[in-house]
Amino acid sequence: xxxxxxxxxxxxxxxxxxxxxxxxxxxxxxxxxxxxRIHGDDGKFNPYIAQWTREFTSPTHPxxxxxxxxxxxxxxxxxxxxxxxxxPQTWTYDGVPFLVGRPxxxxxxxxxxxxxxxxxxxxxxxxxxxxxxxxAQGITGIPWYYRQFGYEYAIDLDGGRCVYPSLVSPLQxxxxxxxxxxxxxxxxxxxxxxxxxxxxxRSSVACPRSAAEWTRIAFEVAPQSAGYHAxxxxxxxxxxxxxxxxxxxxxxxxGMFPVRIFAVIEGQSLRALLPAALRWLKSEAxxxxxxxxxxxxxxxxELGEQHPVFEAAPELFHKIxxxxxxxxxxPDVPRFINTIAPVLEARLARSSLAGYGGEMKVSECVRGFxxxxxxxxxxxxxxxxxxxxxxxxxxxTFNQLLFGRRSLSDLRYMFPDCGVEPEFEPVLETLFPRxxxxxxxMA
Numbered sequence: 001x002x003x004x005x006x007x008x009x010x011x012x013x014x015x016x017x018x019x020x021x022x023x024x025x026x027x028x029x030x031x032x033x034x035x036x037r038i039h040g041d042d043g044k045f046n047p048y049i050a051q052w053t054r055e056f057t058s059p060t061h062p063x064x065x066x067x068x069x070x071x072x073x074x075x076x077x078x079x080x081x082x083x084x085x086x087x088p089q090t091w092t093y094d095g096v097p098f099l100v101g102r103p104x105x106x107x108x109x110x111x112x113x114x115x116x117x118x119x120x121x122x123x124x125x126x127x128x129x130x131x132x133x134x135x136a137q138g139i140t141g142i143p144w145y146y147r148q149f150g151y152e153y154a155i156d157l158d159g160g161r162c163v164y165p166s167l168v169s170p171l172q173x174x175x176x177x178x179x180x181x182x183x184x185x186x187x188x189x190x191x192x193x194x195x196x197x198x199x200x201x202r203s204s205v206a207c208p209r210s211a212a213e214w215t216r217i218a219f220e221v222a223p224q225s226a227g228y229h230a231x232x233x234x235x236x237x238x239x240x241x242x243x244x245x246x247x248x249x250x251x252x253x254x255g256m257f258p259v260r261i262f263a264v265i266e267g268q269s270l271r272a273l274l275p276a277a278l279r280w281l282k283s284e285a286x287x288x289x290x291x292x293x294x295x296x297x298x299x300x301x302e303l304g305e306q307h308p309v310f311e312a313a314p315e316l317f318h319k320i321x322x323x324x325x326x327x328x329x330x331p332d333v334p335r336f337i338n339t340i341a342p343v344l345e346a347r348l349a350r351s352s353l354a355g356y357g358g359e360m361k362v363s364e365c366v367r368g369f370x371x372x373x374x375x376x377x378x379x380x381x382x383x384x385x386x387x388x389x390x391x392x393x394x395x396x397t398f399n400q401l402l403f404g405r406r407s408l409s410d411l412r413y414m415f416p417d418c419g420v421e422p423e424f425e426p427v428l429e430t431l432f433p434r435x436x437x438x439x440x441x442m443a
Contacts, residue, residue, distance in 0.1 A: 012120065017076050018112075020120055023069035027080070028057045031071065034080045038107035048250055052226040053105060056085055056443070062213060063088040063442065068128075070121045072112075082108040082117040086125045088132065089442040091207050092200070093403075094343040098336070101129040101137040102441055122149045126331065135336045137329045138441070151327035152396035154403040155205055155437050159323025161310055162256070163299040165282045167318060169275055177237070179276040181245065184231040189214050192231065192244050195263035203304070204404045204435035207442060217443075223249055227443040229260060230284075234273065242268045245277065247284055251292065254321070256300035257285035260440060262309055270312035278316065304438030326439065328399050334369045334380035336402070341378045344431045349376060351430045360424045363389035364398055365417075373427070390421045391428070401428065404435030 012020040023031060036050030056064045064087045072082035084106040091100045103125060108117050126149075129137060139146055140157055171177060184192060189211060196214075200206035209217070221228045234243035246261035259281065264270060281299050289296050300321065301309065310317060330336050337344070348354060359372045363385035370383045393401075394415050400406040408428050411418045420428065 012124065014072065014115075014117070014120060016115070018072055018074055018081070018115075018117070020070060020072050020117075020124065023057055023066040023071050023083075025059070025066060027066065027069075027071060028054055030080055031057060031069070031083060034083060034109075035105050035107060038109065039105070046226075047224060048226040049105070051222050051224045052443070055221060055225055055227060056087060056104070062216060068125075070124055072108075072117050072121070074112075081112040082121070084118065084121050084125070086129065086137070087442055088129075088134070089207060091136075091138075091205055091439065091441075093205055093340045095201075096340050096343055097208075098135040098339055099129075099133050100441075101125060101132075101134045102443075103137060103139045104443070106139075106141065119149065126150075126329075130331060135330065135332070135339060137331075138439075139327045140324075141327055146327040147396075149329070150331070150396060151329045152399040153325035154328035154399035154405050155326035155439055156305060156323035156405060157326050157439075158252070158254070158258075158302045158321075159305055160301045160303045160307070160321055161317035162319040162321055163278055163281075163301070163316065164318050165285060165296050165299060168278045168282050168299075171279060177276050177279070179242075179273055179280075180235050180237065181232045181277075181280045182235065184218055184233050184244070186215065186219065188231075188233050188241065188244075189218070191233070191241055191265075192218070195244050195265070196261065199261070199263050199438070202306075203437045203439065205437040205439055207439050209442070213442065226250065231261075234264065234277070241265075243273065245281075247281070249288060249291075251288065251294065251297055252300060252302070254300065255294075255297060257281070257288060257297045259299065259301045259303070262301060262303060262307070270309045274309065274313045274316055305436040307438075325405065328403060329396075330399055330402065333364075333367075333398065333402075334382055337369070337371065337378070337380035341380075344378045345376060347431055347433070348373070348378070353426060353430050356427065358423070358427070360390040360421075360427065361385075361388060362391045362393070362398065364393050364395050366395045371431075378431075390424050392417065392419045394418060401432045404433065404437060407434040408432070410434070 010022050014020055032050040032053040035053040036045045039049045040046040057066055057069050059065045069085040071080050074081050085104050087102040089100050090097050218231045228249055230247045232245045233241050235241050243264035248258050252258040285297055357373050361383055362369050368383040368385040370381050372379050394417050
């Protein structure tokens with residue numbers, strides 16, 4: 001859909017008496033009601049989404065606010081008929097920071113669907129992100145849909161291990177609990193940040209947070225918001241803080257009770273702690289289930305493919321849950337590669353290919369780039385695919401290799417139209433190894 005921008009205001013004239021514009025303060029409550037209705041389950045209004053909308057549209061939000069929320073309005077009625085937002089944030093790639101836009105709350109009234117309204121809003125946000133220096137956009141969304149807009153599944157999401165609450169061992173009559181759990185306070189933030197940062201170091205892609213961001217997440221987001229996650233401190237029976245757990249007041253999209261952070265201080269035994277943690281988590285899950293009139297849910301440790309707790313007590317977990325994935329869009333691959341070049345150069349220097357030099361032409365069919373290695377330094381530049389490519393990927397699937405979700409051999413197995421000249425196989429395998437990630441984004 002072509003957009004016709006007004007000469008005087010930030011309004012894009014669509015067709016059928018529809019306009020696309022950025023939100024204002026007057027839109028906050030109507031948009032909360034719209035999103036609560038559109039994103040409800042089984043026709044039910046979702047108050048958690050409504051409250052979350054009030055928060056990310058508020059000018060007090062640290063990165064979003066009304067200037068990062070678009071609305072499509074039917075001028076005949078004045079009603080909101082479609083909307084989305086993009087939440088700016090900083091992620092890291094093996095420690096190298098880069099700017100990311102996180103599209104969220106994407107929805108259209110059923111009567112207005114299949115008119116290109118979401119595409120028009122993505123066009124606006126992609127242009128805005130490019131102007132602001134975003135190197136990528138990432139969204140957690142419904143299957144296939146966001147591939148239409150240049151996104152590809154590229155980072156693991158929500159995988160981990162499950163525990164069936166009926167199999168959690170109760171405390172014996174002659175035992176006393178060695179650990180207790182309480183809500184975090186502002187005084188606990190140094191410990192929370194230390195443990196979170198340590199977890200981020202294990203993840204190829206991560207989302208660091210400042211003290212101000214932790215304060216907002218832990219103490220300023222309303223418990224009735226979809227953006228709320230309860231942060232609890234783990235203490236020994238004598239009151240010594242040894243860890244942190246992050247849970248939720250709602251069930252996840254899988255219908256489970258999610259655990260999204262589980263971290264302890266150096267020297268604390270995860271194996272000794274886990275039985276008490278499972279009993280406490282079961283009681284928390286019972287409260288959530290009762291509040292939502294649902295049966296007791298499975299405990300889901302959404303901690304990614306790998307986590308120390310899975311190694312410490314594997315017999316206490318009953319099922320592996322495969323990861324879904326983040327959709328990621330990288331509009332300018334050479335720019336992204338040049339940003340993370342220090343990471344790639346370090347990988348090369350540590351490998352058996354140290355000292356390698358060469359140039360490969362990579363085609364993604366709809367676009368291409370050159371990857372150039374000279375004297376241990378790596379750079380990339382745009383290239384228009386022709387019949388002289390050395391490497392070919394189906395459109396945007398290079399993102400899976402770039403972010404470590406799939407290895408080169410995985411992609412060659414999955415896609416018959418993925419091809420690599422033999423000389424360049426070890427180069428790509430060295431620069432882009434399979435690396436797990438567990439990203440907890442800013443919401």
